[in-house]
Amino acid sequence: MIKIENLHASIEDKEILKGLNLEVNAGEVHAIMGPNGAGKSTLASVLAGRDNYEITEGSIDFDGNDLLEMEVEDRAREGLFLAFQYPVEIPGVSNINFLRTALNDIREYRGEEAISAKDFMARVREKSALVELDAKLASRSVNEGFSGGEKKRNEIFQMAMLEPKLAILDETDSGLDIDALRIVANGVNKLKSPENAIVIITHYQRLLDHIVPDVVHVLYDGRIVKSGPKELALELEEKGYDWIKEELAQA
């Protein structure tokens, strides 16, 4: 699905990613954990195509395409989805209008017909139920006046509507209370399939109680320094990251 090799990325001449390698296959769930400043959000931004990062080295292959050469919207149209850590509020643009425009732009890119109003509304109803998002929120302005939990649920609702091949959840769990966390996790679990893949970027282990990863990676100082089974997340939660740093120092 996606293969990241020796990725180096800088912002304002400061190198953040220092040779990151990661491969995720269809049907897999990967978790990327790491301390603050390790480069987790930089990785998410680079994948989505934010242009304030400079890629100095390395490659990203996304389903046979050179991801780094693709426009932001083309990445989305090819099936990449980023659930934002801080979803943007867009006053005056309704969720519905936004998602219909998005779906139809994606369909046009793929040479498909525009979705009918009836099918679209049926899909909105079905998918908003998946994340227990009030239908009223679906017709409100994008994220405007939403609580933190509602914003994150709205991200997963959009993911459900767009059915991406690869979803990257950037700290989707941060700031959520336990009910919202459960709802978000349930939504993601229902969207999991053998055809798609999910990368969960998180600071904490608790989301991984609900969405069980196949692999857990530790991102530290711009590189993946350790990978292991889901138990690794528990170990990190318990012991913190210092022992990883010590291991690295000894190596």
Next chain:
Amino acid sequence: METINKTSHAFISDLNPTEIGIHPSVLEAANETLSSTQIPTTRVEAWKYTRVAQLGKRKFQKGSDSVDSIDGFRLENTQGPLVFVNGQFSEALSDTSSIAKGITAQPLSSLGSNALPTSIVPLHHELFHAINTVHLNDGVRITIDKNSQHKQPVHIIHVVSGEDVMANFKTVLHCGAFSEAGMVQSFVSLNDSNGFVNATHEIFVEENAHFNLDKIQNESPGNTHIGTDQVVQDANSVFTINTITLNGGLVRNNLSIEVKGQNCETNLNGAYVLDGKQHVDNHTTVDHKVANCVSNELYKGVIDDHATAVFNGKVFVRQNAQKINAFQSNGNVLLSDSGSVNSKPELEIYADDVRCSHGSTTGQLDEDAIFYLRARGLSEKSARRLLVSAFIGEVIEKISYPASKEYVFSVLCDRFGWNFD
């Protein structure tokens, strides 16, 4: 303004004196202003950002009084229309039979010597208003009977057509006490070039009357439009005007509202959408003379290419006008590096127990929002359209009548591809 005796205005020397029955004293005052007032330069404060001097180098003619068809300008669920071509009433294109009982709508030319017995608008050396009076082609007088209520607005269509045409047009409106009614006024172009529409409104909203006016300007990019609108509100009345400028070359809207009675509500909304080298200038004044009133003003503009916009909104709260709530806001989005905006919201408050606010913002579209939308698969163009539609949509949504709203939506969709679902 500079005053020189016996100024001659070559640009209007081909126009005939009005044949409308204007009261001799009004006509005399207008002639006096005309002969003593020059075209304002940008050294005149009120015209600082709007250059009209070049009008003086042109030569305007009276236009034809008919066009082949007004299809495309008619609106559903309205009364009328009354159609004026280059300021002149066209009986053939109008439908006066659909005007409801309780409303009288007559061309000024049908009213004989008593068409305009007085005028509420003091001339104040306003050249364009004086020209409008002296060379008035025609206009419409609308009277809403006391206590009469009407859901459907009266539709007035003003067409400018032909080359170098000047149309001097006037609307006089009386809303009787306790009446409820409205008007949609469409200013449109048909096969015109370099025209000049010089229009005035005089509107009296009597006690407890409710009146809505949707003023839709969609003239060609070569046209000049100067509007001088004066409104007087009596006690307990509600007046709403939505000024939507969709197209036009140089547009200047002078809107002045005098709130004379207590417990009035005044709503002024404006939207302007400019590209090319268009210039739109909205000058508004709300004068709160008495206590316990509210006014809400929201003007928003989208400016592309080399276009320029001006907003100058003034709110007066006079000394005895306590407990006034006056809100004024102007927002602009610049879509290009070469467009510009001059925004000047002003409050002049002489009372001490009032709640007033004003604000002005001018900026570009939110790049974070554009990235967010693109990250969901929208093209950059779609993303920008969606954000612009949302921005200007706040005003468009305030348009009083569905028919005029639909018309505005369709023009914006055809012209810019904007969508307002």
